[in-house]
Amino acid sequence: MTTPSPRDTEQTTLRRPVIADSNITTVVGVAAPVLISLLALVLMLGSALVLAVVFPDVGTSLNTAMLGQKSFWYLTRASAFVSYGLLWWSMVLGLTITNRMARAWPGGPTVSDIHEYASILGLVFATIHALSLLGDQFFGFSLVQILLPFASADYEPFWVGLGQLAFYLMIPVAFSFYVRRWISWQVWRIIHYLSFGIFALALAHGIWSGSDSGSMWVRLFYAASGLSLVALTIYRIQVSRRLTGNAAA
Numbered sequence: 380m381t382t383p384s385p386r387d388t389e390q391t392t393l394r395r396p397v398i399a400d401s402n403i404t405t406v407v408g409v410a411a412p413v414l415i416s417l418l419a420l421v422l423m424l425g426s427a428l429v430l431a432v433v434f435p436d437v438g439t440s441l442n443t444a445m446l447g448q449k450s451f452w453y454l455t456r457a458s459a460f461v462s463y464g465l466l467w468w469s470m471v472l473g474l475t476i477t478n479r480m481a482r483a484w485p486g487g488p489t490v491s492d493i494h495e496y497a498s499i500l501g502l503v504f505a506t507i508h509a510l511s512l513l514g515d516q517f518f519g520f521s522l523v524q525i526l527l528p529f530a531s532a533d534y535e536p537f538w539v540g541l542g543q544l545a546f547y548l549m550i551p552v553a554f555s556f557y558v559r560r561w562i563s564w565q566v567w568r569i570i571h572y573l574s575f576g577i578f579a580l581a582l583a584h585g586i587w588s589g590s591d592s593g594s595m596w597v598r599l600f601y602a603a604s605g606l607s608l609v610a611l612t613i614y615r616i617q618v619s620r621r622l623t624g625n626a627a628a
Contacts, residue, residue, distance in 0.1 A: 451514030456591060458508040460600075463581055465501035466549070467604045469494055470574055474611040477618070495556045502553045505546050535588040542584030545577045552577065578608065 472494035512520045524530045528547075529540030555562070555570045562570075582605055591597045 451511050452517065454511040455508055455515060456589075458504045458511060459585065459589065462501050462504035462508055463585055463604075465497045465504060466574075466578060466581055467608065469497035469501060470578055470608055471611060472497065473571065473574065474608070474615050477615075498549075498553045498556070502546075502549045505549060509543075509546065538584055538588035541580045542588065545580035545584060548573050548577045548580070575612075 472490055476490050476494060509525050512518065512525055513522065518531075518534050520531060524532075525543075528543040529536050531539045551570055552573055555567065559567055582601060586592050586601060589597070592601075
């Protein structure tokens with residue numbers, strides 16, 4: 380049995396704090412974005428609740444101070460399209476992340492990062508879309524009607540409720556990026572399969588409850604986004620089957 384020299388003992392002792400610091404840095408790097416995002420979401424919801432309770436006429440006041448009575452309505456519509464577009468873009472990147480062209484440029488890690496950030500930004504704009512309805516005086520949604528699915532009795536409760544369900548399902552998908560190392564691959568895949576249901580709910584919500592659905596450019600936008608995802612999904616399935624067949628052979 381070889382006895383370690385004092386030099387080896389000293390080097391081992393010096394390595395331990397470095398390893399510990401590295402682990403702490405990794406945990407902080409993963410947990411910090413999650414905590415910050417959750418804190419921002421709680422602050423946004425809390426601020427909306429305080430404004431709705433303490434200043435019941437805040438929506439009218441802000442409308443007058445900004446672009447006019449339709450300012451929140453424009454913000455609601457714009458944030459809805461941005462959120463939907465980011466959701467679509469995130470799914471496109473997720474379906475093509477293993478494509479040879481994506482690996483060549485801009486590269487797998489870059490595509491993965493953009494996929495992650497698009498998902499999170501989609502959730503942020505969906506939150507803006509929902510909370511900005513508090514300032515709109517035409518429909519007069521309350522905070523309870525915004526937060527509780529299918530509670531908007533005055534306007535398309537079913538189709539609006541589908542959009543609310545899509546929003547709540549976006550939360551675990553967006554934050555799953557930060558807990559990936561602590562969950563199994565099977566759980567990760569199941570969570571991200573929710574994206575297909577989220578997109579279907581968001582698309583139905585936009586078509587049947589959106590005020591701009593009658594516009595031709597909106598119809599083309601919905602049709603192009605939906606059909607492109609169907610085509611990419613079929614392509615991804617075929618590629619997976621081909622790889623499985625090659626591996627079996």
